Amino acid sequence: MKRPIQLVALVCLAVVMAGCSSNDPVASPTIIETSSANVVAGGALSVAVVDALPTTTWDPTLAPDSTVRTLGPLVMAPLLRPAADGSAPSAGLATSVSSDAAGLNWTVAVRSGLMFADGSTLNSEDIAFGLTQGAAQQSLTGRFGADNQGSFFVSATATDPQTVVVKLRAANALLDRTVFAAPEFGCIQDNYGGTDRETYFRNPVSCGPYVADKLKKSSDELVLRRNSMYYAPTQVGPNTITVQKLSDSASAESFIADGGDVVVDPRKANPVNTAVSPSASPSASASPQPSSTKSPAPTASPTPVFPSPAGSGTGSLVNSSLPGRVSALLFRSDRPTRDNNVRIAVEASLDIAALVDSQEGAVKPTGGLVPPGWPGAVDVAIPTRDLELAKTAVSLLPKKSRKLSLLVRSGNPDALAQATLVARQAKSAGLTITVKSRSTGRYAAALASGNFQLAIVSFSPRVGLAADVTRQWAITGGQGSGWPVTDATTSYGVQLSAPAFGPAADKGSGDFVRVVLDPIQALALTARAHSALVREGALTGLVVRLDGSIPLDVVSLSGS
Structure with a gap:
Protein backbone atom coordinates (compact mmCIF):
# COMPACT_ATOMS: atom_id res chain seq x y z
CA MET A 1 0.00 0.00 0.00
CA LYS A 2 1.19 3.49 -0.76
CA ARG A 3 2.33 5.50 2.24
CA PRO A 4 1.67 9.26 2.22
CA ILE A 5 4.45 11.39 3.61
CA GLN A 6 3.93 14.49 5.69
CA LEU A 7 6.33 17.00 7.17
CA VAL A 8 6.09 19.34 10.09
CA ALA A 9 6.00 23.02 9.18
CA LEU A 10 8.93 24.65 10.89
CA VAL A 11 7.43 27.92 12.09
CA CYS A 12 9.87 30.42 13.54
CA LEU A 13 9.98 34.05 14.52
CA ALA A 14 12.22 36.20 12.36
CA VAL A 15 14.74 38.29 14.28
CA VAL A 16 17.18 40.84 12.97
CA MET A 17 20.38 41.83 14.71
CA ALA A 18 20.76 45.53 13.89
CA GLY A 19 24.10 47.13 14.55
CA CYS A 20 24.38 50.38 16.54
CA SER A 21 26.99 52.34 18.42
CA SER A 22 26.23 50.91 21.86
CA ASN A 23 28.08 47.83 23.11
CA ASP A 24 25.28 46.83 25.47
CA PRO A 25 24.02 43.29 24.89
CA VAL A 26 20.75 42.88 23.07
CA ALA A 27 18.03 40.43 23.97
CA SER A 28 18.43 36.86 22.82
CA PRO A 29 16.27 36.07 19.79
CA THR A 30 13.16 34.07 20.50
CA ILE A 31 13.67 30.50 19.30
CA ILE A 32 10.66 28.25 19.05
CA GLU A 33 10.98 24.51 19.54
CA THR A 34 9.78 22.56 16.52
CA SER A 35 6.28 21.19 17.03
CA SER A 36 5.88 17.48 16.37
CA ALA A 37 2.36 16.88 17.58
CA ASN A 38 0.99 15.87 14.18
CA VAL A 39 3.85 13.65 13.01
CA VAL A 40 3.82 9.90 13.59
CA ALA A 41 7.14 8.38 14.69
CA GLY A 42 8.49 5.09 13.45
CA GLY A 43 8.75 3.18 10.22
CA ALA A 44 11.47 2.95 7.60
CA LEU A 45 12.10 5.59 4.94
CA SER A 46 13.56 4.53 1.59
CA VAL A 47 15.62 7.26 -0.11
CA ALA A 48 17.59 7.41 -3.35
CA VAL A 49 20.22 10.04 -4.14
CA VAL A 50 21.18 10.90 -7.69
CA ASP A 51 24.69 12.20 -7.02
CA ALA A 52 26.60 9.79 -4.73
CA LEU A 53 26.84 8.19 -1.29
CA PRO A 54 29.51 9.43 1.18
CA THR A 55 31.67 6.35 0.60
CA THR A 56 34.97 8.19 1.13
CA THR A 57 34.16 11.14 3.40
CA TRP A 58 31.46 13.10 5.24
CA ASP A 59 33.64 16.24 5.15
CA PRO A 60 31.26 19.07 4.13
CA THR A 61 33.96 20.59 1.94
CA LEU A 62 34.39 17.35 -0.05
CA ALA A 63 31.27 15.18 0.29
CA PRO A 64 28.50 14.84 -2.31
CA ASP A 65 25.95 17.64 -2.21
CA SER A 66 23.11 15.41 -1.01
CA THR A 67 25.34 14.35 1.90
CA VAL A 68 26.25 17.92 2.85
CA ARG A 69 22.70 19.25 2.62
CA THR A 70 20.42 16.41 3.64
CA LEU A 71 22.24 13.42 5.14
CA GLY A 72 25.02 15.26 6.98
CA PRO A 73 22.76 17.17 9.41
CA LEU A 74 21.10 13.88 10.39
CA VAL A 75 24.47 12.63 11.70
CA MET A 76 26.25 15.89 12.57
CA ALA A 77 23.48 18.21 13.71
CA PRO A 78 23.95 21.99 13.42
CA LEU A 79 23.52 24.28 16.40
CA LEU A 80 20.18 25.58 15.12
CA ARG A 81 17.55 24.10 12.82
CA PRO A 82 17.15 26.20 9.66
CA ALA A 83 13.77 27.62 8.71
CA ALA A 84 12.33 26.66 5.34
CA ASP A 85 12.09 30.29 4.21
CA GLY A 86 15.45 31.48 5.50
CA SER A 87 14.01 33.34 8.49
CA ALA A 88 15.16 32.92 12.10
CA PRO A 89 16.25 29.33 12.88
CA SER A 90 14.77 27.25 15.68
CA ALA A 91 16.55 25.64 18.62
CA GLY A 92 18.75 22.62 18.03
CA LEU A 93 21.92 21.67 19.89
CA ALA A 94 21.88 25.32 20.99
CA THR A 95 18.88 26.58 22.90
CA SER A 96 19.57 30.16 21.82
CA VAL A 97 22.06 32.51 20.21
CA SER A 98 22.40 36.21 20.86
CA SER A 99 24.54 39.11 19.73
CA ASP A 100 25.76 42.28 21.32
CA ALA A 101 24.42 45.52 19.88
CA ALA A 102 27.43 45.95 17.60
CA GLY A 103 27.00 42.51 16.09
CA LEU A 104 30.62 41.59 16.85
CA ASN A 105 30.17 39.12 19.72
CA TRP A 106 27.76 36.21 19.48
CA THR A 107 26.89 34.06 22.50
CA VAL A 108 25.76 30.49 21.94
CA ALA A 109 23.88 28.72 24.74
CA VAL A 110 24.60 25.01 24.30
CA ARG A 111 21.90 22.59 25.42
CA SER A 112 22.85 20.71 28.60
CA GLY A 113 23.12 16.93 28.75
CA LEU A 114 24.21 16.44 25.13
CA MET A 115 26.00 13.21 24.22
CA PHE A 116 27.80 11.75 21.23
CA ALA A 117 26.70 8.32 20.04
CA ASP A 118 29.78 6.74 21.65
CA GLY A 119 28.64 7.94 25.08
CA SER A 120 31.08 10.85 25.39
CA THR A 121 29.84 14.27 26.48
CA LEU A 122 29.14 16.97 23.90
CA ASN A 123 29.83 20.39 25.36
CA SER A 124 31.00 23.87 24.44
CA GLU A 125 34.59 22.70 23.84
CA ASP A 126 33.38 20.51 20.97
CA ILE A 127 31.24 23.32 19.56
CA ALA A 128 34.05 25.88 19.74
CA PHE A 129 36.45 23.45 18.06
CA GLY A 130 33.98 22.74 15.25
CA LEU A 131 33.39 26.44 14.57
CA THR A 132 37.13 27.19 14.63
CA GLN A 133 37.91 24.34 12.25
CA GLY A 134 35.08 25.36 9.95
CA ALA A 135 36.40 28.91 9.84
CA ALA A 136 39.82 27.52 8.90
CA GLN A 137 38.45 25.90 5.73
CA GLN A 138 38.96 28.07 2.68
CA SER A 139 35.55 27.20 1.29
CA LEU A 140 33.72 27.98 4.55
CA THR A 141 35.55 30.85 6.25
CA GLY A 142 33.68 33.50 4.27
CA ARG A 143 30.41 32.34 5.78
CA PHE A 144 31.32 34.40 8.84
CA GLY A 145 31.44 37.43 6.54
CA ALA A 146 34.43 38.68 4.59
CA ASP A 147 35.91 41.68 2.83
CA ASN A 148 39.19 42.50 1.10
CA GLN A 149 40.97 41.92 4.43
CA GLY A 150 39.67 38.37 4.69
CA SER A 151 37.19 36.59 6.92
CA PHE A 152 35.35 38.37 9.74
CA PHE A 153 36.04 35.40 12.04
CA VAL A 154 38.32 36.09 15.01
CA SER A 155 37.71 33.28 17.50
CA ALA A 156 35.27 30.82 19.02
CA THR A 157 35.86 30.25 22.74
CA ALA A 158 34.19 27.97 25.27
CA THR A 159 33.69 30.18 28.34
CA ASP A 160 31.93 27.44 30.34
CA PRO A 161 30.58 23.95 29.54
CA GLN A 162 27.37 25.36 28.06
CA THR A 163 28.53 28.65 26.52
CA VAL A 164 30.50 29.56 23.40
CA VAL A 165 31.43 33.13 22.45
CA VAL A 166 32.16 33.84 18.79
CA LYS A 167 34.07 37.05 18.09
CA LEU A 168 34.00 38.84 14.73
CA ARG A 169 36.07 41.82 13.60
CA ALA A 170 33.11 43.17 11.60
CA ALA A 171 29.38 42.70 12.07
CA ASN A 172 27.39 39.94 10.39
CA ALA A 173 23.73 40.15 11.34
CA LEU A 174 22.99 36.88 9.54
CA LEU A 175 25.44 34.65 11.41
CA ASP A 176 22.63 32.54 12.83
CA ARG A 177 21.65 31.59 9.26
CA THR A 178 25.02 31.43 7.52
CA VAL A 179 26.88 29.50 10.26
CA PHE A 180 24.87 28.34 13.27
CA ALA A 181 22.06 26.79 11.19
CA ALA A 182 24.21 25.83 8.20
CA PRO A 183 24.57 22.11 7.39
CA GLU A 184 28.30 22.60 6.75
CA PHE A 185 28.83 23.46 10.44
CA GLY A 186 27.52 20.28 12.06
CA CYS A 187 28.84 19.14 15.45
CA ILE A 188 32.15 17.24 15.63
CA GLN A 189 34.29 15.98 18.51
CA ASP A 190 36.98 18.21 20.01
CA ASN A 191 40.38 17.60 18.41
CA TYR A 192 38.66 15.25 15.93
CA GLY A 193 38.40 12.66 18.69
CA GLY A 194 42.19 12.36 18.87
CA THR A 195 42.63 11.78 15.13
CA ASP A 196 42.88 14.16 12.16
CA ARG A 197 40.23 15.72 9.93
CA GLU A 198 40.54 13.22 7.09
CA THR A 199 40.36 10.20 9.39
CA TYR A 200 37.50 11.59 11.48
CA PHE A 201 35.22 12.36 8.55
CA ARG A 202 35.57 8.85 7.15
CA ASN A 203 33.34 7.70 10.01
CA PRO A 204 32.21 10.69 12.12
CA VAL A 205 30.79 10.09 15.60
CA SER A 206 27.11 10.96 15.50
CA CYS A 207 25.73 13.85 17.51
CA GLY A 208 22.55 14.11 15.45
CA PRO A 209 19.28 12.19 15.40
CA TYR A 210 20.76 9.27 13.43
CA VAL A 211 23.84 7.03 13.44
CA ALA A 212 25.26 6.02 10.07
CA ASP A 213 26.74 2.64 9.27
CA LYS A 214 30.39 2.76 8.29
CA LEU A 215 30.78 2.96 4.53
CA LYS A 216 33.37 1.56 2.17
CA LYS A 217 34.15 2.61 -1.38
CA SER A 218 32.26 -0.44 -2.61
CA SER A 219 29.14 0.35 -0.56
CA ASP A 220 25.93 0.75 -2.52
CA GLU A 221 23.64 1.43 0.44
CA LEU A 222 23.72 3.65 3.52
CA VAL A 223 21.60 2.86 6.58
CA LEU A 224 20.82 5.53 9.19
CA ARG A 225 19.40 4.35 12.51
CA ARG A 226 17.92 6.37 15.35
CA ASN A 227 20.62 7.65 17.73
CA SER A 228 19.60 6.69 21.27
CA MET A 229 22.08 9.23 22.69
CA TYR A 230 20.49 12.16 20.87
CA TYR A 231 18.92 14.73 23.17
CA ALA A 232 15.50 13.90 21.73
CA PRO A 233 15.61 10.11 21.23
CA THR A 234 11.82 9.98 20.87
CA GLN A 235 11.81 12.73 18.25
CA VAL A 236 9.35 12.24 15.40
CA GLY A 237 10.33 10.71 12.12
CA PRO A 238 11.34 7.30 10.79
CA ASN A 239 13.34 4.89 12.92
CA THR A 240 15.44 3.86 9.94
CA ILE A 241 16.45 5.70 6.77
CA THR A 242 17.92 3.56 4.00
CA VAL A 243 19.74 5.49 1.27
CA GLN A 244 20.93 4.11 -2.04
CA LYS A 245 22.60 5.58 -5.10
CA LEU A 246 20.12 5.78 -7.96
CA SER A 247 21.66 3.75 -10.76
CA ASP A 248 22.26 5.31 -14.15
CA SER A 249 19.71 2.95 -15.70
CA ALA A 250 17.00 3.73 -13.13
CA SER A 251 14.73 6.75 -13.00
CA ALA A 252 13.20 8.63 -10.10
CA GLU A 253 9.78 7.47 -11.21
CA SER A 254 10.80 3.79 -11.27
CA PHE A 255 12.32 4.06 -7.79
CA ILE A 256 9.06 5.49 -6.45
CA ALA A 257 7.00 2.90 -8.34
CA ASP A 258 9.08 0.10 -6.82
CA GLY A 259 8.30 1.25 -3.28
CA GLY A 260 10.82 4.03 -2.69
CA ASP A 261 9.75 7.11 -0.76
CA VAL A 262 12.01 10.03 -1.68
CA VAL A 263 14.44 10.89 -4.45
CA VAL A 264 17.04 13.58 -3.69
CA ASP A 265 18.55 15.14 -6.79
CA PRO A 266 20.88 18.12 -6.29
CA ARG A 267 21.46 18.51 -10.04
CA LYS A 268 17.94 19.25 -11.20
CA ALA A 269 14.52 19.62 -9.71
CA ASN A 270 12.27 18.11 -12.35
CA PRO A 271 12.93 14.45 -13.23
CA VAL A 272 10.26 14.64 -15.93
CA ASN A 273 11.33 16.24 -19.21
CA THR A 274 8.50 18.72 -19.49
CA ALA A 275 8.54 19.95 -23.07
CA VAL A 276 6.74 22.12 -25.57
CA SER A 277 4.83 20.93 -28.59
CA PRO A 278 7.02 20.28 -31.66
CA SER A 279 4.94 22.83 -33.54
CA ALA A 280 5.78 25.60 -31.10
CA SER A 281 8.14 28.27 -32.33
CA PRO A 282 10.52 29.42 -31.09
CA SER A 283 11.37 26.27 -29.17
CA ALA A 284 12.22 26.47 -25.48
CA SER A 285 14.32 24.19 -23.35
CA ALA A 286 13.29 22.92 -19.94
CA SER A 287 16.85 23.30 -18.68
CA PRO A 288 18.37 26.77 -19.24
CA GLN A 289 21.97 26.78 -20.36
CA PRO A 290 23.86 29.90 -21.49
CA SER A 291 23.92 29.50 -25.25
CA SER A 292 23.13 31.43 -28.38
CA THR A 293 21.59 28.33 -30.03
CA LYS A 294 17.95 27.48 -29.50
CA SER A 295 17.21 24.04 -28.09
CA PRO A 296 15.38 21.63 -30.43
CA ALA A 297 11.79 20.91 -29.47
CA PRO A 298 11.08 17.33 -28.32
CA THR A 299 8.39 15.27 -30.01
CA ALA A 300 6.22 14.69 -26.95
CA SER A 301 4.91 16.62 -23.98
CA PRO A 302 4.92 14.36 -20.88
CA THR A 303 2.72 14.98 -17.90
CA PRO A 304 4.42 17.48 -15.55
CA VAL A 305 5.37 16.38 -12.04
CA PHE A 306 3.28 19.04 -10.34
CA PRO A 307 -0.45 18.23 -10.47
CA SER A 308 -2.56 20.79 -12.27
CA PRO A 309 -4.46 22.96 -9.77
CA ALA A 310 -8.20 22.74 -9.58
CA GLY A 311 -10.14 25.45 -11.34
CA SER A 312 -7.49 26.36 -13.88
CA GLY A 313 -9.87 26.68 -16.81
CA THR A 314 -10.79 29.81 -18.69
CA GLY A 315 -12.19 32.53 -16.48
CA SER A 316 -11.51 30.68 -13.25
CA LEU A 317 -8.98 31.35 -10.53
CA VAL A 318 -5.90 29.36 -9.62
CA ASN A 319 -5.71 28.61 -5.91
CA SER A 320 -2.25 29.92 -5.11
CA SER A 321 -2.14 27.96 -1.84
CA LEU A 322 -2.02 24.61 -3.65
CA PRO A 323 1.34 22.83 -3.46
CA GLY A 324 3.74 23.48 -6.26
CA ARG A 325 1.78 26.22 -7.98
CA VAL A 326 2.58 29.89 -8.02
CA SER A 327 1.54 32.39 -10.63
CA ARG A 528 16.02 25.11 -6.43
CA ALA A 529 18.81 22.80 -5.45
CA HIS A 530 17.02 19.55 -4.73
CA SER A 531 14.23 17.44 -6.12
CA ALA A 532 12.11 15.23 -3.91
CA LEU A 533 9.37 12.91 -5.10
CA VAL A 534 6.86 11.24 -2.83
CA ARG A 535 4.46 8.43 -3.57
CA GLU A 536 1.70 8.95 -6.11
CA GLY A 537 4.08 11.23 -8.02
CA ALA A 538 2.87 14.37 -6.23
CA LEU A 539 5.29 16.81 -4.63
CA THR A 540 3.12 17.47 -1.62
CA GLY A 541 4.04 17.74 2.04
CA LEU A 542 7.79 17.58 1.54
CA VAL A 543 9.74 20.69 2.49
CA VAL A 544 12.88 21.75 0.67
CA ARG A 545 14.58 24.52 2.61
CA LEU A 546 16.18 27.47 0.90
CA ASP A 547 19.61 26.01 1.69
CA GLY A 548 18.66 22.98 -0.38
CA SER A 549 18.33 20.57 2.55
CA ILE A 550 15.45 18.16 3.08
CA PRO A 551 14.60 17.48 6.77
CA LEU A 552 14.08 13.72 6.50
CA ASP A 553 14.12 13.40 10.30
CA VAL A 554 10.64 14.93 10.49
CA VAL A 555 9.04 12.75 7.83
CA SER A 556 5.93 10.95 9.02
CA LEU A 557 5.13 7.55 7.49
CA SER A 558 1.65 6.13 7.82
CA GLY A 559 0.28 2.89 6.49
CA SER A 560 2.29 -0.07 5.37
Missing part, protein backbone atom coordinates in the same frame (compact mmCIF):
# COMPACT_ATOMS: atom_id res chain seq x y z
CA ALA A 328 4.83 34.12 -11.28
CA LEU A 329 8.48 33.60 -10.57
CA LEU A 330 11.45 35.87 -10.96
CA PHE A 331 14.73 34.04 -11.07
CA ARG A 332 18.26 34.05 -12.42
CA SER A 333 19.28 31.80 -15.28
CA ASP A 334 22.25 30.22 -13.49
CA ARG A 335 21.37 26.80 -12.08
CA PRO A 336 22.05 26.36 -8.36
CA THR A 337 25.09 24.31 -7.47
CA ARG A 338 26.93 23.94 -4.20
CA ASP A 339 28.86 27.09 -5.07
CA ASN A 340 25.93 29.33 -6.00
CA ASN A 341 23.21 27.74 -3.92
CA VAL A 342 20.91 30.09 -2.09
CA ARG A 343 22.17 30.89 1.38
CA ILE A 344 19.82 33.49 2.77
CA ALA A 345 16.34 34.76 2.05
CA VAL A 346 15.30 38.31 2.75
CA GLU A 347 11.73 39.34 2.05
CA ALA A 348 10.15 42.77 1.96
CA SER A 349 6.55 43.71 1.27
CA LEU A 350 5.38 44.97 -2.12
CA ASP A 351 2.01 46.71 -2.06
CA ILE A 352 0.42 46.66 -5.52
CA ALA A 353 -3.01 47.93 -4.45
CA ALA A 354 -2.74 50.85 -6.85
CA LEU A 355 -1.86 48.64 -9.79
CA VAL A 356 -4.64 46.05 -9.98
CA ASP A 357 -8.41 46.08 -9.71
CA SER A 358 -10.06 44.02 -7.01
CA GLN A 359 -12.04 41.09 -8.39
CA GLU A 360 -14.99 39.50 -6.66
CA GLY A 361 -14.10 36.07 -5.35
CA ALA A 362 -10.40 36.54 -6.03
CA VAL A 363 -8.12 34.10 -4.26
CA LYS A 364 -5.84 35.41 -1.56
CA PRO A 365 -2.67 33.56 -0.58
CA THR A 366 -2.92 32.05 2.88
CA GLY A 367 0.19 33.97 3.91
CA GLY A 368 3.90 33.52 3.72
CA LEU A 369 6.36 33.08 0.91
CA VAL A 370 7.05 29.95 -1.11
CA PRO A 371 10.74 29.95 -2.07
CA PRO A 372 11.57 29.46 -5.77
CA GLY A 373 10.71 25.93 -6.81
CA TRP A 374 9.72 24.86 -3.30
CA PRO A 375 6.76 22.46 -3.41
CA GLY A 376 5.36 23.25 0.02
CA ALA A 377 2.05 25.00 0.63
CA VAL A 378 2.10 28.77 0.85
CA ASP A 379 1.07 28.88 4.49
CA VAL A 380 4.04 26.80 5.71
CA ALA A 381 6.74 29.44 5.31
CA ILE A 382 6.67 32.58 7.46
CA PRO A 383 8.27 35.55 5.70
CA THR A 384 10.32 38.27 7.27
CA ARG A 385 9.58 41.81 6.16
CA ASP A 386 12.53 43.93 7.16
CA LEU A 387 14.25 46.40 4.88
CA GLU A 388 17.28 46.65 7.15
CA LEU A 389 17.88 42.92 6.79
CA ALA A 390 17.65 43.30 3.02
CA LYS A 391 20.20 46.11 3.14
CA THR A 392 22.50 43.94 5.24
CA ALA A 393 22.28 41.12 2.71
CA VAL A 394 22.96 43.41 -0.23
CA SER A 395 25.86 45.08 1.57
CA LEU A 396 27.66 41.72 1.61
CA LEU A 397 27.68 41.65 -2.21
CA PRO A 398 30.43 43.27 -4.30
CA LYS A 399 29.25 46.61 -5.70
CA LYS A 400 29.35 45.40 -9.29
CA SER A 401 27.06 42.52 -8.32
CA ARG A 402 24.34 44.95 -7.23
CA LYS A 403 23.35 45.91 -10.80
CA LEU A 404 21.00 43.55 -12.63
CA SER A 405 18.67 43.53 -15.63
CA LEU A 406 15.11 42.22 -15.43
CA LEU A 407 13.44 40.65 -18.49
CA VAL A 408 9.66 40.92 -18.94
CA ARG A 409 7.34 40.01 -21.79
CA SER A 410 5.94 43.04 -23.61
CA GLY A 411 2.18 43.42 -23.96
CA ASN A 412 1.54 42.55 -20.32
CA PRO A 413 1.06 45.76 -18.32
CA ASP A 414 0.71 43.81 -15.08
CA ALA A 415 4.13 42.22 -15.51
CA LEU A 416 5.69 45.55 -16.43
CA ALA A 417 4.09 47.25 -13.43
CA GLN A 418 5.32 44.49 -11.13
CA ALA A 419 8.80 44.67 -12.60
CA THR A 420 8.87 48.41 -12.05
CA LEU A 421 7.71 47.92 -8.49
CA VAL A 422 10.33 45.24 -7.85
CA ALA A 423 13.01 47.56 -9.21
CA ARG A 424 11.80 50.40 -7.00
CA GLN A 425 11.73 48.21 -3.89
CA ALA A 426 15.10 46.65 -4.70
CA LYS A 427 16.61 50.11 -5.08
CA SER A 428 15.68 50.91 -1.47
CA ALA A 429 17.70 47.84 -0.45
CA GLY A 430 20.70 48.87 -2.53
CA LEU A 431 20.10 46.89 -5.74
CA THR A 432 19.85 48.57 -9.14
CA ILE A 433 17.52 46.69 -11.51
CA THR A 434 17.02 47.76 -15.14
CA VAL A 435 13.73 46.53 -16.65
CA LYS A 436 13.95 45.20 -20.23
CA SER A 437 10.72 44.52 -22.14
CA ARG A 438 10.86 41.98 -25.00
CA SER A 439 8.35 40.56 -27.50
CA THR A 440 6.97 37.08 -26.84
CA GLY A 441 9.30 35.49 -29.39
CA ARG A 442 12.45 37.22 -28.16
CA TYR A 443 11.38 36.66 -24.55
CA ALA A 444 10.95 32.91 -25.12
CA ALA A 445 14.23 32.68 -27.01
CA ALA A 446 16.09 34.48 -24.22
CA LEU A 447 14.62 32.16 -21.60
CA ALA A 448 15.39 29.06 -23.68
CA SER A 449 19.02 30.07 -24.21
CA GLY A 450 19.57 31.39 -20.69
CA ASN A 451 20.45 34.79 -22.14
CA PHE A 452 19.18 36.87 -19.23
CA GLN A 453 19.98 37.79 -15.63
CA LEU A 454 16.53 38.05 -14.06
CA ALA A 455 13.14 37.35 -15.60
CA ILE A 456 9.51 37.49 -14.57
CA VAL A 457 7.68 34.34 -15.61
CA SER A 458 3.88 34.22 -15.46
CA PHE A 459 2.65 30.72 -14.76
CA SER A 460 -1.05 31.37 -15.26
CA PRO A 461 -2.43 34.26 -17.34
CA ARG A 462 -5.78 34.08 -15.54
CA VAL A 463 -4.84 34.35 -11.88
CA GLY A 464 -6.93 36.94 -10.06
CA LEU A 465 -5.88 38.33 -6.71
CA ALA A 466 -7.48 40.96 -4.52
CA ALA A 467 -5.98 44.43 -4.70
CA ASP A 468 -4.89 44.52 -1.06
CA VAL A 469 -2.75 41.39 -1.25
CA THR A 470 0.79 42.08 -0.10
CA ARG A 471 3.56 40.98 -2.41
CA GLN A 472 6.82 39.63 -1.09
CA TRP A 473 10.11 39.49 -2.89
CA ALA A 474 13.23 37.69 -1.83
CA ILE A 475 16.88 38.40 -2.36
CA THR A 476 18.75 35.13 -2.19
CA GLY A 477 22.47 35.32 -2.52
CA GLY A 478 25.58 33.52 -1.52
CA GLN A 479 27.52 30.39 -2.10
CA GLY A 480 27.68 27.05 -0.36
CA SER A 481 31.43 27.49 -0.16
CA GLY A 482 31.34 30.81 1.65
CA TRP A 483 30.88 34.57 1.66
CA PRO A 484 31.36 37.01 0.08
CA VAL A 485 29.69 36.05 -3.15
CA THR A 486 31.18 36.96 -6.51
CA ASP A 487 29.80 37.73 -9.96
CA ALA A 488 30.16 34.09 -10.93
CA THR A 489 28.40 32.67 -7.90
CA THR A 490 25.76 35.26 -7.03
CA SER A 491 22.24 33.87 -7.22
CA TYR A 492 19.08 35.93 -6.90
CA GLY A 493 15.52 34.74 -6.71
CA VAL A 494 12.30 36.70 -6.44
CA GLN A 495 8.86 35.15 -6.31
CA LEU A 496 5.54 36.90 -6.72
CA SER A 497 1.93 35.77 -6.80
CA ALA A 498 1.23 37.92 -9.82
CA PRO A 499 -2.12 39.22 -11.03
CA ALA A 500 -2.13 38.54 -14.75
CA PHE A 501 -5.73 38.94 -15.86
CA GLY A 502 -7.61 41.12 -18.30
CA PRO A 503 -7.53 41.53 -22.09
CA ALA A 504 -3.77 42.01 -22.27
CA ALA A 505 -3.09 38.76 -20.46
CA ASP A 506 -5.72 36.77 -22.36
CA LYS A 507 -4.51 37.89 -25.78
CA GLY A 508 -2.56 35.09 -27.33
CA SER A 509 -2.48 33.20 -24.04
CA GLY A 510 -2.77 29.83 -25.75
CA ASP A 511 0.40 30.25 -27.79
CA PHE A 512 2.17 31.93 -24.87
CA VAL A 513 1.40 29.01 -22.55
CA ARG A 514 2.57 26.48 -25.12
CA VAL A 515 5.73 28.33 -26.13
CA VAL A 516 6.77 29.91 -22.83
CA LEU A 517 4.89 28.78 -19.76
CA ASP A 518 5.00 25.01 -20.22
CA PRO A 519 8.79 24.79 -20.52
CA ILE A 520 9.24 27.47 -17.87
CA GLN A 521 7.34 25.31 -15.38
CA ALA A 522 10.29 22.97 -15.62
CA LEU A 523 12.70 25.89 -15.61
CA ALA A 524 11.27 27.14 -12.35
CA LEU A 525 11.73 23.75 -10.78
CA THR A 526 15.42 23.81 -11.63
CA ALA A 527 15.66 27.05 -9.68
